[in-house]
Amino acid sequence: MAERYSSFRSGSTAWLLQRITAAFLVVVLAFHFFNLHFVTHAADIEFAGSQARMQNVGYFVTMVLFLVTATFHGVNGIYNALVNQGIEGNAKRAAQVVLGVAGLLLVVQGIRVAIALAGF
Structure with a gap:
């Protein structure tokens, strides 16, 4: 029988956060789809709305x-997929830095857009 390997140690903080974020995303995605695809149809979505x-x-x-x-969730998942594929050493550290910076830039820009949309 094939061995199961995961870079997540069961019970670790990363393991727990990956599961918590997955559960949160399921709920918020359901809200998003319901609100923006059933209540307000895609053709009716406008910038003002x-x-x-x-x-x-x-x-x-x-x-x-x-x-x-x-x-x-995405950055942590990609990083752990790379670790599961055997990335080590400098390549692993480079992946941490690149994914960390990319994630941070994505969050900063997303918050800037949200603030601009909200008119704060």
């Missing part, structure tokens, strides 16, 4: 949390 939604503090906070959570 996006601005109006972002001016609601609850919606704004939810979308910023969605951004941060999705970024962490």
